[in-house]
Amino acid sequence: MGPWLILVAAGLFEVGFTTCLRYADGFRNIAWTAGFVLCVILSFSLLDKAAKTIPLGTAYAVWVGIGAVGTLAVGVATGDETLGLVRLALVIGLIGCVIGLKFAGQH
Numbered sequence: 001m002g003p004w005l006i007l008v009a010a011g012l013f014e015v016g017f018t019t020c021l022r023y024a025d026g027f028r029n030i031a032w033t034a035g036f037v038l039c040v041i042l043s044f045s046l047l048d049k050a051a052k053t054i055p056l057g058t059a060y061a062v063w064v065g066i067g068a069v070g071t072l073a074v075g076v077a078t079g080d081e082t083l084g085l086v087r088l089a090l091v092i093g094l095i096g097c098v099i100g101l102k103f104a105g106q107h
């Protein structure tokens with residue numbers, strides 16, 4: 001798997017750990033807490049692997065962007081968060097920046 005696909009997977013596991021954190025109830029819910037720990041380990045491990053090829057600053061920014069947009073999407077889908085026009089415009093801008101980082105660098 002290429003480093004950019006690994007980075008996307010790392011970002012998706014970041015969405016996983018933030019989603020698990022939402023339901024872990026202060027780490028009292030064992031199943032959600034276990035999911036959180038597993039996703040954190042996988043997310044950071046994949047981020048580390050991707051950053052061996054992709055410059056760390058770029059990899060980190062993309063990882064955070066995927067996590068932020070994905071976490072917001074999960075929150076909106078579950079009804080825990082709302083998405084107004086300004087917030088939507090900012091998220092679209094964030095997505096544009098993440099995509100731009102892919103094409104702006106050497107990788």
